Amino acid sequence: MSQRAPLLDAFLSALVALGLFAPMVGLETTVGVHGIVLVPRPLAVAALVGAVFVLRLAVRLWQARRPPAPAGAGAVRIGRAWAGMGRFLVPVLLAAALLMPWVASRATIDLGVLLLTYVMLGWGLNIVVGLAGLLDLGYVAFYAVGAYAYALIAENTGLGFWSCLPAAGALAALWGITLGFPVLRLRGDYLAIVTLAFGEIIRIVLLNWVSLTGGPNGIAGIPRPTLFGLRFTMTDDPGTFAGFFHLVPSPVQRQMFLYYIILALALLTNWVTLRLRRQPLGRVWEALREDEIACRSLGINITTTKLTAFAVGACFGGFAGAFFATRQGFISPESFTFMESATVLAIVVLGGMGSQLGVVLATLIMIGAPEMFRALADYRMLIFGLALVVMMVLRPRGLVTERKPSVTLGRGAAAIPAALIAEGHG
Amino acid sequence: MAAAEALLEVRGLGMRFGGIVALDDVSFTARRGEITAVIGPNGAGKTTAFNCITGFYRPSAGSLQLTHADGRGFALAAMPGHLIARRARVARTFQNIRLFAGMTVLENLLVAQHVPLMAATGLGVLAILGLGRYRAAERHAIAKARLWLERTDLLARADDPAGALPYGAQRRLEIARAMCTDPVLLCLDEPAAGLNPRETAALDALLRGIRDEGCSLLLIEHDMGMVMRVSDHIIVLDHGRKLGDGTPAEIRADPRVIAAYLGEDEEDADHLAPADAP
Amino acid sequence: MRAIFRLPPGLACMAGMQHALVESGLDQDLGLGWRRVASWRITRGVGLAYALQQLINGVTLGMIYGLIAVGYTMVYGIIGMINFAHGDVFMIGAFLSLIALSGLASLGITAVPLALAITLVFAAALAALYGWTIERVAYRPLRGSFRLAPLISAIGMSITLQNFAQVTQGARVKPLAPLVPGGLVLTRAGGFAVQLSWMQITIAVTTVLCLAVFTWLVTKTPLGRAMRACEQDLKMAGLLGIDTDRTIGLTFVIGTALAAVAGLLFLLYYGAIDFYIGFIAGVKAFTAAVLGGIGSLPGAVLGGLLIGLIETFWSAYFSVQYKDVAAFSLLAVTLVFLPTGLLGRTDVEKV
DSSP states (O other): OTTSOHHHHHHHHHHHHHHHHHHHTTEEEEEETTEEEEEEOHHHHHHHHHHHHHHHHHHHHHHHHSOOOSTTHHHHHHHHHHHHHHHHHHHHHHHHHHHHHHHSOHHHHHHHHHHHHHHHHHHHHIIIIIISOOOOSOTHHHHHHHHHHHHHHHHHHOOOHHHHHHHHHHHHHHHHHHHHHHHTTSOHHHHHHHHHHHHHHHHHHHHHOHHHHOGGGOEEOOOOOOBTTBBOOSSOSTTBHHHHTTOOOOHHHHHHHHHHHHHHHHHHHHHHHHHHHTSHHHHHHHHHHHOHHHHHHTTOOHHHHHHHHHHHHHHHHHHHHHHHHHHHSEEOGGGSSHHHHHHHHHHHHHHOTTOHHHHHHHHIIIIIHHHHTGGGTHHHHHHHHHHHHHHHHHOTTOSOOOBOOSOOSSSOOOOBOGGGOOOOOO | OTTOOEEEEEEEEEEEETTEEEEEEEEEEEETTOEEEEEOSTTSSHHHHHHHHTTSSOOSEEEEEEEOTTSOEEEGGGSOHHHHHHTSOEEEOOSSOOOOTTSBHHHHHHHHTHHHHHHHTTTTHHHHTTOTTHHHHHHHHHHHHHHHHHHTTOGGGTTSBGGGSOHHHHHHHHHHHHHTTOOSEEEEESTTTTOOHHHHHHHHHHHHHHHHTTOEEEEEOSOHHHHHHHOSEEEEEETTEEEEEEOHHHHHHOHHHHIIIIISOHHHHHHHSOOOOO | OHHHHSOOHHHHHHHHHHHHHHHHTHHHHHTOOGGGGGGGGSSHHHHHHHHHHHHHHHHHHHHHHHHHHHHHHHHHHHHOOOOTTHHHHHHHHHHHHHHHHHHHHHHTOOOHHHHHHHHHHHHHHHHHHHHHHHIIIIIGGGTTSOTHHHHHHHHHHHHHHHHHHHHHHOSSOEEOOOSSOOEEEEEEETTEEEEEEHHHHHHHHHHHHHHHHHHHHHHHSHHHHHHHHHHHOHHHHHHTTOOHHHHHHHHHHHHHHHHHHHHHHHHHHHSEEOTTHHHHHHHHHHHHHHHHOTTOHHHHHHHHHHHHHHHHHHHHHTOSTTHHHHHHHHHHHHHHHSTTOSSOOOOOOOO
16 A cells, blocks of 8 residues: 555545545435435535545655654654653643633533543443553443432432441442443453343333332422532522532532532542552452463452452442432433443553543543544544544544652652553463 | 372362263372372363363362361362362462552462461451450561461562562462461472572472472473473373373373373474363 | 154243243343233134244345455455454444435436346445455554454444444434335234235345355455455465455445445335444344354354344343344343354364
8 A cells, every 4th residue: 555656646545545435425315205315415425535535645745754653653752752741731620620610611510520420430440440440431330320329229218428327339339330230241342241131231221120219201390419418509598518618509509619629529439549559459450451360379259350340340330420410410311321431441442551640631532522523523523433433533542651660769760651561361 | 208198089080061072081189299280281170170170160070079187178179269278278379370469479478378467467457456356466467478488488579569579489378378277288389480490499498398298299391391390290191181100200101191291293293182170 | 752842952941931920020120021822822823824924034134144254254354353343334224225316316316126227236345445444544554463352443434434424324214115025924823914025025135146256255255255264364465475455445345335235135125224223233234244254254144144143032022122142142141152253263272
């Protein structure tokens, strides 16, 4: 391919594009009175084919001007740069996250809540995928279990958010163990499809068990969280936040409160993960990712170790789900589709597996950027999909590729380059 | 060492993969405090025997009885792999080195001490909160790791990723990692493969040291010089059967062994025998 | 003799569960609606006829799944990745078929066999071009890289194709009037006629023909030999002079062409498509491939048939809503007992 002249190459690409786009773009099927009618759109095809021609030509000419760098060298360099910048980037990001609600608009706070929810989900899944190397395509199941657990417990017992939160996490973890136990001895992609299947099963059950879950109508009127019993409502009686502190009630107060709840939950996830990484349990997760057989030869029970990773990851997914339910006040199965699992997995992989900072950066790119382009409407998801492909092709190992040793013998140790790190087979 | 008692008794061990018989009625004894070598041409079933002993394969026939110094016995053939390492205290290395390449040398040795460390952390929960005896346990674990790093001459590389070590150092690290599990029986699968003479000599000394401190060894090795130097007892396998066993001097004089080893060259042995179990 | 008719433990357990649920009235709560079919069990003859009809329907559906599953299993066998976009290529194939059929109708070509043949070639060829392009753009640059990168890339491709179809062809469901109406009545029992429609026969014949051509391609041609070599050991095949990139590209071409055929059959059978059919069918077909033992071509077809049957029978006797749960549960239970699927290679763990 690379020996061909750029012009010929661009021409062939355009020809392929013509084949791809001529029927799908060029002939729109519209439903008429007597069945399907084809509406031709030759201009759109011409524009797309032309664009492919120009783009391909540009890429080839650009490549010809500069000799190709050794494969992956650039990626390694950037990966190092991120890891090095981590020391400065982390405090800056943390400070920004803490201060943001005081200066930002309501819409921005809302976006912040959304971003932090995904950061938390990403950190939770990072335990399973990034540390333990288990490919989980059904993480949304635990998110859903947490959300419905909170909604149902609150509905049936009248307990508040804070009392239900541990239960939601515990139930999600329990699900993780129940589902994980029979399937964790499966390897690699078999595990992937089974986790995907479990995610779908939970969604289908939520959709059809109408008497319990309300089916497609979902559950509404989920109680909002309180601050030590103080409610966030638009009145100022003494039981409310505004009344107690003699403030003018405003919706921003509740928004900021929610923001800080999810920030705290996300930071809790991060803290637990970072601590676990430095301790036997986290270390053995990583060892499992590196070499399962060697682990077994060292007396490590692989099944229980995998289960703990699954359960801890699920537990944080459950917390995030409970938060989602209390924030929305309404949940339905529609929020827990495979797309969510895929998005969170993409965040983890794009971030650089196992990297906590990477998850934050990837969330900013993957969730933050599309939110900015809401105006693109239908084209937004199309661009999102293409961007996912492009980012993976450019940075297959993710943004932050290095691994910091969990323990050192005195002197500071250098980060471990990505090339040495295994990705797990479970 | 003549009075040594039996540590591992292998009786009638058989292993077949589909139609291929990798081991057929193999019996031998490894004694406590000795280095027992298992030799034989490629495809003789040495690694398969190791995999049976360490629980990676379930033998098709026969028994594997391990007896600790305190008299406790373990029927290895019926135990899950990780319990063989944990309870029966059998450790091993691998023919194709299996280190945690993306983790540092020190981390490799700490993972090896996972079982006692985990117990000290209250199953990981207390340690998150900074409670329990975890700190002391970790100090102890690091001290033990440091000891084995010194003995394997890896202390200077402690914080380097295991995957970045040179080949010989990786072999030594695998032994150090296995030793960190406090085994009573250490199974080494071709530890000298790919080492230069200087490294092999150092390995001789390391293995003798390990033996003299009370851990018995079972050794698969193709380097006959090394086998003859360090072994107390040698078992010869060929085509999945035991050809003979005895002291190095006896083995050197055994005509059947000479025939198996010298009568046909290695290429032929490769060709005739089923592939050495992976 | 009794033992032969005993249900497998899993089914017996389900049957017991059903009984318990019906007793407790919980089935209504769960929306299972088992009582709906109770009337069919009044007479044995009707029961058998009803079962036969389900068998026919299940096999038809299973063939469509099988055709898609073959593409999954081929790609997995050769480069070890889950091609998540495969289901969406099936969807594109269905749209291409719809466009071709509509175009032919407007050109006045209405002879059904001719129109179907042209459509089949058109859809298969263009879908194959999609498959080739996807591999070239999204997967080839990631070859030999990190294992999860192609998976995410594939998910990205899947999202892209779905939204591409939505943007270019609209989100509405596209109907197609039945091309081959009518059928054979095989048997009648107590007012219930077991029908084998011409459409089902068309689907069966097309599937068998396609699979025959495909089998010939894989077993008898140099390309097939190269594919099998790459499947055994990609690196070694490359060292022996096989153009692995070309072979992998052609694997995608063949796999997606089969998926497009499945798309055409789906369109004909159900008479309605939208941009979302690819995801569901893709997940089912992938489930089928794994159930049969991923990497095994006969396994993919077998898995497809099984998934089609379990779905159809579950819908017919228990509940439509939970048919996917039944299919996924079958997968999970099978994998627990046969970790590499029904016909997958149980390779000895390398130590």
